[in-house]
Amino acid sequence: MNLLIDWVQIKKYKDILFLYYNGISKIVINRPWCYNAFRVKTVEEMIDAIEICKCRNDIDVVIITGYGDKSFCSGGDQTTRGKGGYIGDDGNPKLNILEFYKKIRELPKPVIAMVNGYAIGGGNVLHVVCDLTIASSNAIFSQVGPKVGSFDGGFGSSYLARNIGQKKTREMWFLCKKYSSKEALDMGLINKIVKKNDLEKITIEWCKVIQKRSPMSIRMIKRCLNAELDGQHGLMQLAGDATHMFYLMEESKEGKNAFLEKRPPNFKKFKKFI
DSSP, rough: TTTTSEEEEEEEOSSSEEEOOOOEEEEEOOOOGGOOOOOOOOHHHHHHHHHHHHHOOOOOOEEESSSEEEEEEOOOOBEETTTTEEETSSEEEEHHHHHHHHHHOOOSSSEEEEEEEEEHHHHHHHHHHHHEEEEEOOOEEEGGGTTTTTOOOIIIIIHHHHHHHHHHHHHHHHOOOOEEHHHHHHSSSOOOEEEEEGHHHHHHHHHHHHHHOHHHHHHHHHHHHTTTHHHHHHHHHHHHHHHHHHHHHHHHHHHHHHHHHHHHHOOGGGOOOO
């Protein structure tokens, strides 16, 4: 943890740290003994935290990372894997990490993966799903599903291919090779490499730049970029935000006010744009 940043705890959890600093939230997978592998409980907590990020107006940007300087996330904790998925406290098998991936896509705020070591398996998918990835020079990236009898046919393959291409994606999945941060940057898997000791500082700098930008513009461009790949669900998210923007316009307010005042609306006074 970087002691130079005065992080404040938002909510206490068992498997994650959920912190706040000057409009920036940080979700930290706090299971370093297993290279920050996630179990059902971990994902439940991350889903809860990101829902809080969605609802709080004082949070502009979200950082996702792992505790320590060895691992960002090593994917699903294989010791908790049972028939049909990972076993939660209720004894039922789940793949709730897929729900968390969707939550990242749906969040109308930028999410930055701060990769501080191994990003393996589901950990590699996790950073790919984030909007931006900043990695330390010691970061290692790999897909390992076929080595442990698993695969990700969703964002971990289709969206990964949008980032690095079909051939490289098939190489990652078929060979299960490990790639350095330099190789990851060269193939378009990440945005930036920094020195290990500068990782949080640079990530915070990126967050501060984003905070100076129009939040509605950021929100809409994220929706537009997601819409095609996310199908009808993505179009619904985009359409919902378009409706939100329209409600802020005088033309929309005229319709509502006319209804409440029991009079015909006067839409003719609004200019038609070409």
